[in-house]
Amino acid sequence: MKIGTDAFALEADLHDFLNQVEASHWRIYNLQVKDKIYFHASLIHRHDIMRTYPLIKLLYTGGIIGMSLRGFFKIERMIAFITCLCSWFVLSHTIFEINILGDSPFHQEQITQELKNEALPFLLLDFEGFQEKLVNRLMPQFHWLEMNLKGSSIEIQYLGKKAIDTQELGFAGLVAKKEGVIALFDVKHGNKEVTLNQFVQKGDLLISSVIIDSMNQPKTTYVEGKVYAYTFLDLEVLVEPFSKNKAIQFFECLFEIRSQVSSLLHEDEKIVLEIPLQFEVKEDKIRMKNYYVLYEQIAVIGELDETK
Amino acid sequence: MITIDRHKVTIYHYQKILLVSEDKMSFDLKEKKLTLLGKQLHIVAMDRNEIVIEGQLNSLDFIYENRY
Numbered sequence A: 001m002k003i004g005t006d007a008f009a010l011e012a013d014l015h016d017f018l019n020q021v022e023a024s025h026w027r028i029y030n031l032q033v034k035d036k037i038y039f040h041a042s043l044i045h046r047h048d049i050m051r052t053y054p055l056i057k058l059l060y061t062g063g064i065i066g067m068s069l070r071g072f073f074k075i076e077r078m079i080a081f082i083t084c085l086c087s088w089f090v091l092s093h094t095i096f097e098i099n100i101l102g103d104s105p106f107h108q109e110q111i112t113q114e115l116k117n118e119a120l121p122f123l124l125l126d127f128e129g130f131q132e133k134l135v136n137r138l139m140p141q142f143h144w145l146e147m148n149l150k151g152s153s154i155e156i157q158y159l160g161k162k163a164i165d166t167q168e169l170g171f172a173g174l175v176a177k178k179e180g181v182i183a184l185f186d187v188k189h190g191n192k193e194v195t196l197n198q199f200v201q202k203g204d205l206l207i208s209s210v211i212i213d214s215m216n217q218p219k220t221t222y223v224e225g226k227v228y229a230y231t232f233l234d235l236e237v238l239v240e241p242f243s244k245n246k247a248i249q250f251f252e253c254l255f256e257i258r259s260q261v262s263s264l265l266h267e268d269e270k271i272v273l274e275i276p277l278q279f280e281v282k283e284d285k286i287r288m289k290n291y292y293v294l295y296e297q298i299a300v301i302g303e304l305d306e307t308k
Numbered sequence B: 001m002i003t004i005d006r007h008k009v010t011i012y013h014y015q016k017i018l019l020v021s022e023d024k025m026s027f028d029l030k031e032k033k034l035t036l037l038g039k040q041l042h043i044v045a046m047d048r049n050e051i052v053i054e055g056q057l058n059s060l061d062f063i064y065e066n067r068y
Helices: A014-024 A043-052 A063-072 A075-092 A105-118 A127-141 A246-264
Strands: A005-010 A028-033 A037-042 A057-062 A097-101 A142-150 A153-160 A172-176 A180-189 A205-208 A210-212 A218-220 A224-239 A270-282 A285-297 A299-305 B002-005 B008-012 B016-020 B024-029 B032-046 B050-064
Touching: A005 A043, A014 A043, A014 B016, A014 B032, A037 A043, A043 A057, A057 A063, A063 A075, A097 A105, A105 A127, A105 A153, A127 A142, A172 A224, A205 A224, A205 A299, A224 A246, A224 A270, A224 A299, A246 A270, A246 A285, B002 B050, B008 B032
Parallel strands: A097 A153
Antiparallel strands: A005 A037, A005 A057, A028 A037, A028 B032, A142 A153, A172 A205, A172 A299, A180 A224, A210 A218, A224 A285, A270 A285, B002 B008, B008 B050, B016 B024, B024 B032, B032 B050
């Protein structure tokens, strides 16, 4: 099938017409000579032909273009075509999925919350603007944040900022914040004033800024480091019983009390020993008392600055 | 070049159409003149370089203009 042809009827001398076709470089098909000259010609020659023969009669347009024009000249097909275009526009500007790629659940939650606050519009016509707004808002908490639109989904990739220890070095000694038995030293600067397995009380000096040099002269130095110790803790919880089964009640208390202990611990700290001391039902509540030995970092900066 | 396929004749690289009728067609080719004789001859397609003729072909003659 040809792309597009016009059917013409022309009253002219055949010989002259054919020579005109040859001279004008037209391409014609289905030439028939009856009362008039009937022929088809490519659409691209229509203007030339009609200018050369002003009295020529254009009968109809055929080929694919003619078929399309005739086919679309029906209201329901026009509506279908416009509906199709509208659907394409709407679907291509609607976000169906948001993927957040990164390694930190905390930052992921931040992004999710911000997206909820920002209220992603139904039709995202201005992705660049939305991206800029969101990235500007979130950027202070991130090292790197990137949003990409892939079809009907947005992909957000991030690299969250980690807490940077900006503590300045000082000369104040490190003291024990609670009593315990020294288990480990992790000292970068300073002089150890206690030894391993030594029992220390709250407020005892653990690391000082004074070091005795080889000439037995005191020298001051910065103090920085951690001191881990075994500490002791009695903890008691009182909870509503979840079940009448005593074993389940016991575990209910145990989980609650462990949850409380865990909230006291930081990175590198752990429970060393756990001894249940008491477990009883009291006034429709259950009570548990446990004894814990914890492995904790006990050194804090003391108020005393030995250099002064 | 000329190709003949049953009732269809295709002439390539013609220079000029000299005569067109139902029983005779004549074309100026380079250095020669081509005459087709037959019945119900008609042109079905043509452009600058090519012309397609259909009909009952009886004879085909070449006349060389510069013969020595």
